Amino acid sequence: MNEPFDAVSVIRTKRDRNRIPDPQIDWVIDAYTRGIVAEEQMAALAMAILLNGMEGDELSRWTDAMIGSGERLDLSGVRRPTTDKHSTGGVGDKITLPLAPLVAALGAAVPQLSGRGLGHTGGTLDKLESIPGWRAEVSNADFIQQLNEIGAVICAAGDGLAPADRKLYALRDVTATVEAIPLIASSIMSKKIAEGSSSLVLDVKVGTGAFMKTEAQARTLAETMVALGTAAGTHTVALLTDMDTPLGLTVGNALEVRESIEVLAGGGPADVVELTVALAIQMLAGAGITGVDPADALADGRAMDVWRAMIRAQGGDPDATLPVAAEKHVVTSRVTGVLTRLDAYAVGVAAWRLGAGRARKEDQVSAAAGINLLVKPGDSVVTGQPLLVLHADDPDRFDRALQALEGGYDITPGGTFTPSPLIIDKIGR
């Protein structure tokens, strides 16, 4: 078969800091998906993109081509306005769990296609799978029906969405090209746009526990994604939010489900509630729903009702006892003072080592493993006071988790702590 372009000339264009013309973008993504453009050629192109960047309309076309490599969900059968959320990933980030039913309770449909965790950040599906009976796979027909009847679905994305992205993501992982902002943005946005929601809210995390370590990087990523969504006709806004400290008081699958249920019952940690409500307001605005108060829907049980229906619709028992770890280890303070730092990355790695996360895609996660935070930055502690409770199925895991926590928090005698805002900025309108 005769190909209209060749990979070397496409790579050379980007290598020499020029814009790749639209037909070559369409071709290179399609030919890569078909296996005509080889892995080593896409690796060289990805490195050239990382180092030389992409123009706005060039990246838009690239993202469109990624979407075009697969199917696009048809949500025309959904009778409510659709709105979706994506988080770039953090430690203790269980927000999707209370957020999707909350927004559904206020009249929107939330088609939330989610992933599993890798490394130190958890995955929404891993968390929900700690609920006995709950299943992540939902057929297309059930998906639409559940959106109409209940208003929220949290489920696994099918293999048909942006297959080019799945191939490219695996390649980037082994070629040190994960960190290219245009490629991160197009990877996220190609899947989110293909999911067909008419509005989208991005939670772009900044800090030690996030993928973006600096506010400048996070802002660039957020602006890039908002521009891509807008160009594709999806109403898109982003919140930049803090991820120097874990969200809430739990990290780990079943532990985070329990905390989410507390939020849905009108309680829960202040930071989780604050971010859930803030994201709900943005999602509802994107769906054209105003004049409602998400905090009310948490307080009066409407969000909880949707949660229970949503869990039940996917085979789960909302009243089932969640798994509990066989082994616990309490970390206590060696000094008296103020907790001035609790590093999200250290806590994330520790929870991962306890069994809550996976190192490779094939790994199993433990439903019960994780960490309870008994204190948060700003709290005063005395010598011997419990700080953290580690949970694991196997006590052999405590040592390496404790190593990860070393240097991960500071307790300063007579210290003071100035809280930084959880929600740093909003990008897009």
Added chain:
Amino acid sequence: MNEPFDAVSVIRTKRDRNRIPDPQIDWVIDAYTRGIVAEEQMAALAMAILLNGMEGDELSRWTDAMIGSGERLDLSGVRRPTTDKHSTGGVGDKITLPLAPLVAALGAAVPQLSGRGLGHTGGTLDKLESIPGWRAEVSNADFIQQLNEIGAVICAAGDGLAPADRKLYALRDVTATVEAIPLIASSIMSKKIAEGSSSLVLDVKVGTGAFMKTEAQARTLAETMVALGTAAGTHTVALLTDMDTPLGLTVGNALEVRESIEVLAGGGPADVVELTVALAIQMLAGAGITGVDPADALADGRAMDVWRAMIRAQGGDPDATLPVAAEKHVVTSRVTGVLTRLDAYAVGVAAWRLGAGRARKEDQVSAAAGINLLVKPGDSVVTGQPLLVLHADDPDRFDRALQALEGGYDITPGGTFTPSPLIIDKIGR
């Protein structure tokens, strides 16, 4: 087997513009040769090197690692001082043919491991293979014996020299990373240093028919290679030489052998003689031989004697009739004026299309195909005067060769031509 490093961290180091530490350089070349570092990983690293460069000692270590991936020739059995030449490739560049026997005639040993041509530049082995009976393959024992007895061997490099380079070169070819100066320099120098000669002269071509189009690029490449040779203990100098115009009056395998024999007989085009003598002086100086005049050894037949012995030692008949093309086509001038430009690249592509070169490694070349230049820049011509004679085995090839020549030369009525120097500069001492 446990690997001491991982490819992603090595790629990341170069991606982030840092120097790759020596142990990681050694490992990545070795692991790539063993197939542990994947093609896509080396592709990403090559693009990062192309865009971010390498420090001098970093590239030296990289080159050492490439040499270490294979064997190193042992020339300790050679009783004469050894000296070698490498040209970066041009059009009509047959200089190795008269040069090696000339330098041998003056007391040095010339172990000249050569390659075949690809694209618009010819290969020394292709040229010599137009001599009936001549063979490019020489055993190690015969190689040393011929160097001692005759003083010059021009033969094919074995597969054992720098195998990492062969693998990397093939990868660079498909990933638009051929043009990285550090990778070009280490590719050439790893093979040349592994060949074990104690001195080396580089002919770095500049111009339309060369790989380096600008003097600045060529100078950078020459300086990089001289530094690598010097760091490895090989006395190395480079001449920057013009390649805007083809060298001599012939382009093509048997045609260039004929012209080389003219030079060895004391005649031949002035530019070929000038460059042969200039390179001979540098090679002899590198071998510690001074007070000899290469022009004398061309004039009095000493170089020719070595040539005849050298061809005979490798099975060739120096008196055999060389192949002649079945078909000829004469290009005549359409105007009267001065030839002010004769583009080396256009002539090289035309000769390639006539059958003198190959598009892929597997292709056969024609011994007889090529081009005779009847005029050179500065010559006055009249309407209807023959300018070029094209030679091919198959007349169907003339059309595409003529297309390549279109716009490849200028004849200006009343024009003047200011010759530029053939030898632009010398790098190294």
